[in-house]
Amino acid sequence: MAMRNSRTDSVALRVALLFLGACVLLRFAGWWTQGVASAWPRFEDDAYYYLVIARNAASGHGFSADGLSPTNGFQPLWMWLLVPVAWLTSGDTAWLLAATQLVVVGVFAASGGLLCDLLHRRFGFLPALVGGALFLVPRFSNVLLSGMESGIAVLLLVLLVRERVGPARATRTGVLLGLLMLARLDSVFVGVTLAGYLAVEGMARGGSPLGRRALGTLRAGLATFWPTVALVTPYLAWNYFAFGHLVPISGVLKTSHSELGWMPENLNPTYLSLLVLSAVAVAALFRRGEDSRFGLQALHALVFMRWAVFSWHYALFIPIGAIGSAALAREAEQRLPRSATRLAVAALAALLVVTQAASVRRLPLGFTGAAREAGEWAARSLPEGAVLGMKDSGAFSYFAGHRVMNLDGVVNSFEFSETVCRGELGEFLRAHGVEYVAQHAVPPDVRAGTYERFTQIYSCHFPGGRDSTLVFRRDHEVYRGSPYTNYQGRRDELVIWRVGG
Numbered sequence: 001m002a003m004r005n006s007r008t009d010s011v012a013l014r015v016a017l018l019f020l021g022a023c024v025l026l027r028f029a030g031w032w033t034q035g036v037a038s039a040w041p042r043f044e045d046d047a048y049y050y051l052v053i054a055r056n057a058a059s060g061h062g063f064s065a066d067g068l069s070p071t072n073g074f075q076p077l078w079m080w081l082l083v084p085v086a087w088l089t090s091g092d093t094a095w096l097l098a099a100t101q102l103v104v105v106g107v108f109a110a111s112g113g114l115l116c117d118l119l120h121r122r123f124g125f126l127p128a129l130v131g132g133a134l135f136l137v138p139r140f141s142n143v144l145l146s147g148m149e150s151g152i153a154v155l156l157l158v159l160l161v162r163e164r165v166g167p168a169r170a171t172r173t174g175v176l177l178g179l180l181m182l183a184r185l186d187s188v189f190v191g192v193t194l195a196g197y198l199a200v201e202g203m204a205r206g207g208s209p210l211g212r213r214a215l216g217t218l219r220a221g222l223a224t225f226w227p228t229v230a231l232v233t234p235y236l237a238w239n240y241f242a243f244g245h246l247v248p249i250s251g252v253l254k255t256s257h258s259e260l261g262w263m264p265e266n267l268n269p270t271y272l273s274l275l276v277l278s279a280v281a282v283a284a285l286f287r288r289g290e291d292s293r294f295g296l297q298a299l300h301a302l303v304f305m306r307w308a309v310f311s312w313h314y315a316l317f318i319p320i321g322a323i324g325s326a327a328l329a330r331e332a333e334q335r336l337p338r339s340a341t342r343l344a345v346a347a348l349a350a351l352l353v354v355t356q357a358a359s360v361r362r363l364p365l366g367f368t369g370a371a372r373e374a375g376e377w378a379a380r381s382l383p384e385g386a387v388l389g390m391k392d393s394g395a396f397s398y399f400a401g402h403r404v405m406n407l408d409g410v411v412n413s414f415e416f417s418e419t420v421c422r423g424e425l426g427e428f429l430r431a432h433g434v435e436y437v438a439q440h441a442v443p444p445d446v447r448a449g450t451y452e453r454f455t456q457i458y459s460c461h462f463p464g465g466r467d468s469t470l471v472f473r474r475d476h477e478v479y480r481g482s483p484y485t486n487y488q489g490r491r492d493e494l495v496i497w498r499v500g501g
Contacts, residue, residue, distance in 0.1 A: 011120050015132065016113025022136065023105045023145075029360045038097050040360060041104060044312070045368050047147025048394035049411045050074060050082055051096055052404075058086035065411040067403045068387070068432050072243050073250040073411035076235050077182040078149035093399060104151050108144050111135070111155040115319050118162050122323075123330040129345055131326030134277075136352050138359035139270050140318050143311045150315030153183035157190070158319050170223035177224075178231030185247060187316065191228065195221060243414055250410040253417060253461040274317040277324030367440060368395045370484035370494045374438060375399030377479055378496070382436065388496070389429055390438040391458070396494075405434055407458055421465025425458050429470075430500055436478065437470060438496045441486060447493050449474070472497040 023041075030040025049065060053074060056064050063079070064070050082100060089095040112135045119128035134140060144151050160176045163169055177194065180187045202217030236246045245252050333341050372395050378388065379401030389405040390396055397404035407425075409417040419428040429437070445451040451474055458468045472495075479496035486492040 012113040012117040014113075015116040016109045019109040019112040019135070020105065023109065026356060026360060027105075029357070030363055033360055034363050038094070038101065039363050041101055041145035041147070042142065042363055042366075043097075043101075043147035043368065043395075045371060045392055045394040046410075048368075048398040049406075050079055050147065050149075051086070051100060052394070052397050053411065054079060054082035054086040055091040055096060057083045059091055065393075065397065066387075066405045068405060069413035069416060070242070071411050071413055072239055072248045073406075073409075074248065075149040075153075075182070075184055077179060078152050081152065093401075097398075100147060104145050104147055107151045107155050108135070108141070111144070111151070111158050111319070114155075114162065115158045115322055118158070119323065119326040123326045124333070126333055126341055126345055127326040127329035130329035130348065131322040131324075133348055133352060134318065134322040134325050136356070138355050139311070141356075142359065143315050144318065146312060148312045148315075149183050150312040153180060153187065154315055154319055156180040156183055157187075157316050160190070161319065161323075167220065167223065170220065171227055174224045174227030175231065178228035181228065181232050182235060184316070185251065190316070191225070194224070198224065245414070249412065249414055249417065252414075253409055271311065271314040271317070274314060274321040277321035277328075278317050280324035280327055281320050283327075367392070367484060367486055367492075367494075370440065370481050370492075371395035372399050374479060374481050374494045374496065375401075377481075378402055378436075381479075386435055387433045388436040388438060389434045390440075392440060393438070396438060405429070405432065407437070409461065417460075417462060418465075420458050420468045421460035421462045423466050423468050425468035426470060435498065435500060436496055437472070437499050438479075438494060439472070440494045441492055442495055446495060447483075447491075449480075470499070472499070 027037075027040050030042075031037050033039075053063055053065050053071070056062065056067060057079075061067050062070055063072065063074075065073070081103070085099050085103060086096055089099050112132055115135070116128050116132040119131040123131070135144065144154060156176055156179050160173065160180060163173050163176065173194075177187075177191055180190060198220050199217055202220055203213050208216075239248065240246050243249070329341075332344075336344075371392075375396040376399050378386075378396075379399060382388075382402060385402075387403045387405065388397075388400065389407045391406070391408040393404050393406045397406070405416075406412045409420065416428065419425060439456055442454070443451075446454050453474070454472045456470050456472065458470065460467050476498045477495060478498050479494075481494040483491050483493055
């Protein structure tokens with residue numbers, strides 16, 4: 001056993017170091033091509049919400065995105081890990097970002113090392129390389145290195161998949177599941193899958209009466225899930241007593257568990273391929289007589305989420321898809337000549353290098369760069385104590401050096417969202433001293449500067465409410481940013497107006 005653990009540790013460590021080396025090269029490539037040390041990894045706009053809230057919490061202002069209202073609009077485990085990072089860096093904008101990027105890279109490398117070790121033991125060397133390569137596909141590596149909770153959630157899922165179900169490891173399995181749910185609350189579907197697996201396994205055992213099998217299954221479930229309940233219940237209780245809901249404000253706004261439905265528009269072809277690979281993984285492991293349980297977390301985004309569904313909502317299917325890739329590679333390895341398989345692996349490596357190079361070249365394109373530019377302008381140009389508002393305000397608020405109220409509600413208070421749904425956003429902004437409002441994704445006449453007035457809609461995401469609107473005037477513009485390419489591939493601009501007078 002000691003020899004096997006030593007080999008396991010060796011494989012995991014060597015692959016983790018390989019992933020770490022790749023990240024170092026990509027960081028220097030981003031720095032060299034863009035002239036900014038923090039250009040890679042490119043954080044999502046929502047990742048900056050974590051940094052802003054962590055900075056406020058570390059400085060004694062509580063969990064708040066704007067210093068005006070408390071919020072629970074975040075996944076708890078990643079936030080709790082970032083608060084000490086914010087405290088150690090004193091909330092300094094450059095140092096906090098750099099330290100968080102370092103943590104994200106470390107988590108990514110650890111996940112890749114542990115997963116490739118698992119694939120190596122189950123499928124062999126070349127299939128492990130192919131499966132691990134999925135982590136380095138830009139579309140997926142950008143998700144795992146996005147600064148969101150997806151990185152830590154994937155690490156915990158990899159650790160959970162590596163665990164053997166059984167009485168000796170029930171407590172550890174329950175702890176990992178509890179931490180995974182704190183990393184992403186919709187990982188409750190992973191728990192549902194595990195419960196079903198335990199029930200089928202327990203009741204399928206022969207040689208004992210039905211009652212005894214049922215009692216044994218119940219005991220196994222309790223032994224596994226009590227740590228999960230112990231870890232998650234305090235957080236849910238805090239949500240309920242502090243905010244009146246069990247789940248965060250972002251979950252309440254985005255989901256509707258009372259309206260079951262299929263929303264294929266939430267799934268792009270890349271992540272559809274992950275679902276297919278995940279099905280392959282389950283079939284391959286089941287065929288080999290190995291543990292084939294896996295989470296249904298991504299289906300939550302397809303069935304229940306109503307808006308703002310992004311790539312990180314499918315992150316937990318990346319390691320499962322890697323298992324499917326390794327299973328397919330194992331089948332190919334057994335049927336093709338060795339020279340052909342080695343040539344295919346070499347071609348795959350070359351393709352990864354080319355696609356990552358293309359991804360690095362595209363780093364400056366996007367909304368977060370424009371939001372950072374606007375935030376840095378606000379920090380330099382607006383008077384001390386100015387309060388701003390903006391939808392999709394993550395990167396902008398992190399670099400602005402001022403309090404910025406989030407106007408789509410995902411990291412704001414329940415009071416804010418209820419006010420929006422009464423059509424009273426303007427009154428709410430005035431009551432909280434908001435003097436400037438920023439908006440990206442503006443219509444063509446605003447981009448051209450040919451408008452006199454522009455009406456922006458702020459959507460109500462509670463049933464039965466109505467939207468709010470704000471009217472901005474051309475002569476109240478105080479900032480117009482550089483054109484950028486938005487998520488749909490179209491040119492856009494970010495504009496800031498003075499409001500209230």
